[in-house]
Amino acid sequence: MARFFLDRPVFAWVISILIMLLGLLAFNKLAVTLYPSLNPPVITISTQYRGASADAVKNSVTSKIEQNLTGIEGMRYFSSSSTNDGNVNIAVYFNVGVEPEKAYMDIQNKVQGIAYQLPDSVRSEGINVSQTGKSFSTLLALTSTTENSYGDIGKYINTVLIDDISRVPGVARVHGVSPKHAMRIWLDPLKLARFKLSPSDIVSHIQTQNSQVASGYFGESPAKKDQQLLIKVNVRNLLKTPAEFGNIVVKNDKKGGQVKLKDVARIEVGYDNYINQLRLFRKTTPKGKPMGVVMVYPENGTNIIDMEAKLKVLVERLQPQLPQGMELTFLKQNSPKIKAQLGNVLSTLVEAVVLVFLVMYLFLQSVRATLIPSIAVPIVLLGTLSIIYLLGFSINTFTMYALILAIGLLVDDAIVVVENVERLMHEQQLTPYQATKQSMDEISSALIGIGLSISAVFMPMAFMPGSVGVIFQQFSITLITAMLLSVVVAMTLTPVLCATLLKPSTGDHSKGFFGWFNKGFNTLSKKYEAMTITMIKRSGVFSLLFLLCIGLSAYFANTIPSTLIENEESDTIITIGNMKPNTTIAQAREVSAKLGEFISQDPAVADFGDLTGFNGTSALAYIKLKDIKQRNSDDLKAEAVVQRIMTFGASIKNANVFAFTLPELDLGGSSDGVEFALVDSSGQGPDRLLDAKQQFFDLAANYPALQDLRVSSGGDQKDNIYQITLDQDKLNALNIPISRIDSTINIVQASLRVNDYLDHNQIRPVIVMGESDYRMDPDGLMQWYVKNTLGEMVSFKEFTSGKFTSALSTYVNFNGKLALEISTQVGDGYSSGEAIKAVEDILAQLPPGYDVQWTGSALEEKESGSLIIWLYALSGLFVFLVLAALYESWTIPFSVILAVPFGVLGAFVAIWLRGINDDLFFKVAIITTMALTAKNAILIVEFAKQQYEENGDLIASVAQAVKLRLRPIIMTSMAFGLGVVPLVIASGVGSVAQHSIGTAVLGGMLVSTFIGTLFVPMFFVLVVRFFGGKKQLK
Template sequence: MNLSRPFILRPVATLLLSLALTLLGTLAYRLLPVAPLPQVDFPTILVSASLAGASPETMAATVAAPLERAMGQIAGITEMTSTSSQGSSNIIIQFDLSRDIDGAARDVQAAINAARSLLPSSMKTLPTYRKANPSDAPILLLALTSSTLDKGQLYDLASSKLQQRIAQVQGVGEVSLLGSALPAVRIELQPQELSQYGISLDTVRTTVANATTNLPKGDLSGDALHWWIEGNGQLTQASEYRDLVVAYRNGTAVKLSDVAKIYDSVQDLYVAGYYNSQPSVIMGVTRSSGANMLSTIDAIKAQMSVLQEMLPPGVTLSVAMDRSPTIRESLRETEGTLAISVLLVIAVVFTFLRNARALLIPAVALPISLIGTCAAMYLLDYSLDTLSLMALIIATGFVVDDAIVVLENISRHLEEGATPMAAALQGSKEVGFTVLSMTVSLIAVFIPLLLMGGIVGRLFREFAVTLSVSLLLSMLISLTLTPMLCARLLRPHDSQAGATSNRLYRGIERVLDWVGRSYATSLAWVMRHKRLTLLSLVLTVVGNLYLYTVVQKGFFPDQDTGMLMGQMRADQNTSFQALHPKLLAFSKLIQQDPDVQAVLSATGSGGFGSRNTGNFFVLLKDSSQRKQTATQVANRLSMAAAGVPGASLFLMAGQDLRMGGRSANATYQYSLQSDNLDTLRAWTPKVYAVLRKLPQLTSVDSDAQSAGQEVKLVIDRKAARRLGLNVEDIDTFLNNAFSQRQIATQYQTLNQYYTILGLAPAYTQVPSVLNELFVLNGNGDPVPLSAFARIESGNAPLSVAHQNQMATSTIAFNLADGVSLPQAKAAIDAAVVGVGLPTTIHGSMQGTAKASEALVASMPWLILAALLAVYIVLGMLYESWIHPITILSTLPSAGVGALLLLLATGTQLTVIALIGILLLIGIVKKNAILMIDFALHAERERNLAPEQAILEACRMRLRPILMTTLAAFFGALPMVLQSGGDAGLRRPLGLAICGGLALSQLLTLYTTPVVYVYLDRLGTATGRLWRGRRPSDPARENR
């Protein structure tokens, strides 16, 4: 049966079919969304809760723990982490990839409602949730600056006008505001005056709360007219509060201004933000799960002019950091790599064919296959990203193979004297099964990857499907368009005439003839020393096992996204007043670096950190304008920042792919978990101290901050009771005095604002002032705190972390040069055993380290599964137990070549390099298929002996084998040689393919015929015992 015959005989239909495929692909290419990586986000939901004045331990116990217990019953949760700091708790819930984010959000809302009764009654608002991961890098940072407005007014503009408008853009997950707080009326009480007048703090709170209300007042309705009733019950400015009467003493009104300072300010005084050292309100935009990054950024930037018009004069909204230029530049580099690969493959084909007519045929087949793949990508809702473009780059060396095999066989018939039409019909018929075998067996390599779960399976499914579609289209075109073009374009003896008329052509032909003669001579020697050849094959198998154990392994190559993220951390007892200058010092230091384009920094509660930390976002110049990668710049800046006393700076290159919900100051994470927070706090510093000494680790850092100073008021309950006080009275007094309590709400058109109550700054700076304060008892008598309580100093955590409801501390680290993660893991395990942790504490890798561990453990199984899949497919195609083994015998040398080149270049065996090794399984076996297919045909059709058949196959198929191998090699070579932002992501794939092809091409040309002869003898011997041997093998029946 000749599948190509109807297409050869119907050229118009064949051309129109190819044209339609090209047009569809071109249209789809223009419609494909653009992204840095395939959309593989874990469905993630952030739950936030706040309770003003609560300590981290209180937040963890009374807010985070009840919510975690309620949400821990939701199906599909893979990880739940929480961080509780002063006055706030953030819980990040990460779901399985198969979980629908909207359904998960409904379950989270139900869990919040179920936990409502367990939450503190003093919480003014219920916890809220968003479908976003705050640990993800922001896709866009906007800076709001002004020369006329203060930061509170700027924040109000951002919160009331800009934040909601941006959040409504399709794809936006969260818009967070950093650098300031909403305007507020602050009331700073003077304790001495209050004590003099006999007025309690709670009296002031109640008076202010009752003086500013916004209750509905009803309406009047007559026979003809209707009136709404309104009043002036709401106070909005500080000046309106000053004349409030708090109490009467001796017939004289005591006004609020007599006992307090009232002024317009902001809700949180301990917040700061800067854009290039200029005071600024920063707006960080993260995308929602599954949203396209570039589409979201473009949609926001399209609104910039409208947003600017909403602002008053003197206020500027700037794009401080934008990921889209870096992503687009990376994709342009990848597209450039693709174009170079196409040109190199065409050059390889031209070198062998040396005929313009013959060259035109694969030169047409190649772009049609690639362009047509875009149509399938669009239908499958894929994006044009780095991995899908890498698939197309690799496909350039693959898709031309089928056309080369068909073209070369048809050309051989032409040289033997057949007409173009007869040569096309006969040649395509002979190799149709070969083309099918090569394509199907190559696609079989991806079957285990397509079935693989988790982040790796989801991430590379798009890569595998894209490459498989291009291979299927290549097979379709090679069996339809290619033979049709051969029948119309090729002429008898054209190649010979062209070759003899050009000196270059004659030189190439002489080189190819010499290669053919040398190969034939060396092959004859190899066939006389078959056992030695088999020994070399065994050595390559052993070499694979050894090299696999020594090569460094990792998870995902580091990307250069043009952005750095990091954190400044001061000493744990540092106040905001002392922290602020350090934040500015770090900002100026970073801004002066020649590789930095912009720097944004924020500190305080608005910066999602504890009081001694600050967040940094650094935008680097384009990779073409700097000599170092983002990681190198980050390391250099971190070292330079060591000159700032009392604080440390941790910077890392931003990555598009991150694992786990908790952020850290280094790449890898080791987590300690316990059900007892005190035990964990006691042992974490010991483990941290030991790990810091390990030579295998660098940049070791712990998020455990348990040395914050705490002032504990130890109450003598009997003495307090005797003085007319109870514990609730005392707690209420402390809450009113020190928690920045929100005692009233001002409802305005666009937003709501609070009135904040507290003591004057002179009474909130040192613990000794507690001895100067008085609490009014039920009789209105002032009672000094020192009369019934004593002050004790101690340590308290600045934040409390949970993971899966257990108290957790995380130690982050990077790897020293030349150290692999398994080596580091072994060193960590040994060090932790030496510490002697109690059984109540459990240590484990988390985040990227955990994902890398799982990948390393699955690598051998994934390779074995790919080999088994290929064997099954080949066995079905050839109806043989033996021949698939012959074909697979070509693979060990490819593995050795790939691993050797990775070792030589110091490249880790990451998931990208693993994909390259899996691809080698499909590439290298093509050589064996070309040989074995021809040998089997010669045995059956011409009754040749196996050794004679395989020798003739090697000689006859040498050129197409060289062509296909070199096409694949040069198709992958640009990924090795090119530089740029994402070159580090592409290089491991190119190295694995080029290294494997270089060595396997040299060895398999000799090992395959030897293995074929030996296994043929084995097949003949077992065939006599196997009654079901194939009757269609007359060569073996006659031997």
């Protein structure tokens, strides 16, 4: 193939130009994200059983739905919570790769199949099934300087913001959190009793007198033949104002008098809920101000930077149009971190190209010769972008790292061609064209072997399952594409460039810097050749050193702490204040207010968004830190802020305050720690589960790898409950049906949405509830009356009694079994792998009947960890099979494979010396090191094989191969090694990952090049001798 293009240079140029043009077209369309889309589909089922206890919710709603969640294809697990405020939330997690739409339809069908068995109030409330697998990327805050303006904030969010934001390109879904206006009707039990009215009577009259009636037309067909007009008839519309509702007639007496709603109730435009009253704290407003938030969820494949730029334009356009006193700001953005991290990676890419160019110039000592491999870089990189676009990948951290590593590898092919052409021109006095022709005959098979073997190393990564598999897939396919394209360029354009650009050397490289370098390298080459002969003669001793290398690699693999991924510097902190039992939302807000006033004054903090009420009565807050460029000192880092929050939180008596950063990878977890469910697998009950949890926490104090344990779902809290007892004998004697008692309690205590009203042409709910004075305690409840079947009003005092007891405020299930969701931070100096091991050790000390089910990143780490050893083995097997096919030999590939442990040992030693954990980036580096080591070995083995087939002298052939190939091996290895030096010394956003992958690759390169290369000739000789000599090569 090389000769074909050598004689058709225009054809070769056309192919390269087309590759670049396709890459440029793809570059403008590729999505830009921090990481690939990793989170699996999650379908959420939510509803509300108003006024029911957690136990009643679990038994009447949650368990019935869970029992129907069987036989669903691709389902991984599900968890649920049933709370004392009547809320049901079931999250069903699916495997990566399951289509979200199919998962949604499967769950929707299951819910519809069980809906008829659920309580009437639940069905009327509605059962919401939604896709929530993707986390929101952007959080907007709408604030107001006016207190009691939550309804106005909610109105603007729901009438303007949600619609406008939904139309921004790239936005998939928008969700607003803020109270909405509602017509609130507060019933007075004493006034109702005086007029002999029950709450159900009031509800019935509102339903009757506040309704929209379809009234038809005058003249509607069929009509008389001479009918000339068609006129719409309207009877009445929905009511609009408190005054109109106040005039609803609820009773007529025999004398013509009327009792109106305003006579028995207080009516106002209030809120549909008094929970989601969020606040934003800043340094300038330490007391906070009312806030509503808008969560923006991106489409798959969306360019987050572009989407948020358009959102910023929208915010700037809307700002002057906002109602007086309102302000719209970003509480969370992903684009600054993406820009910073990928910007650092891009600058690393540029630095790598420059360093590779310098190495090539040092060895080739000619601008013309150096230019040839340099031309290959943009062609291959742009071509790779076109392929990853067609495959639906994005420009993200992992694909960018693949391109950085590819630079060092892809120039190898061109370097090998150029170096060999120059050698032939110098040694045999050939013209550039003749030297290129002969060179391609000599090295074409080596180029193909290198390209295929490196590709083979990365191929198994593309088939890894789960979220980790998505990462490996994007990295491996990107690198494989670059490698194969580099072979194409080396076989097509590079020979053309060599024949046209290279000239016979006329300079004297025996003097000056290059003379010094060449003399030194020649001396090194002779020593390498001599050392090779020595090692072959003493192969027994050096074989023991090889076994020692394998043993050390195994030792480091078992002792270096493992983790899924190290966290980078974060721009967001979450705080949670777990309140004591029976805490009101007002008390939780007081805790948040204290935190907000303190944290908003922290020099590293930009905004403190109080989200208390968004997740029950926990004091929840979202903290936005200042730009990382403004937080250079250690005391302004996220970890330091977390410690300050924890210290201050310890002084708050009625709450346990926790602070943590978000996980680096969005894998369904809620914190950057280790998350799991402690499951009552044998059905021992809530009390025993709480005992096991306490024992677990007590034992955890002895494990420094576990820090700040907490029950993340609140499932360990018991609330006081007032249990009402009905006297059935008295009810029968008083002619009171139980259904009337149930409806009365439901309306006055839990509230009831009756129907709707018109608020500035927006449909809003009408909600009936008891006046607050009569639902604060049992005495208030005794003020209410029930109408019996004779029309008489009977006080609750006559037939009820009650007592205080306690029960769980939240029931949590995992796969239908009672559980507690627990989260722990990883102790300083420990890895998540060590934390996982500590949890497993503690579980073994608990009584029988309890189990741990991993969630979030811990689940991915456990599942991927067990597959990594198979990944390494498969990578080695793939290389072996490719080489066996190329060499038509089952034995020669062993001489290449046996060199791999040296690179692996170098990678382990490098991260051990630097104190880096074994994470995903290190695993990527190990595979890359295997590829680099195999590449170096192939260059020697290929030439040794050719020489041996020609002259039959095994030792002389090996020595000649070392002599001829040592220079390109060291040149390409140094080019690759210096290409990753910017990763090793990186700083700023994303530097943690860069250190991991760069340090391991550099360490692996140094050991495999300067030590592993010495062993390859010995391995080749041993393999040839052991398996039958020369006949094995033919």
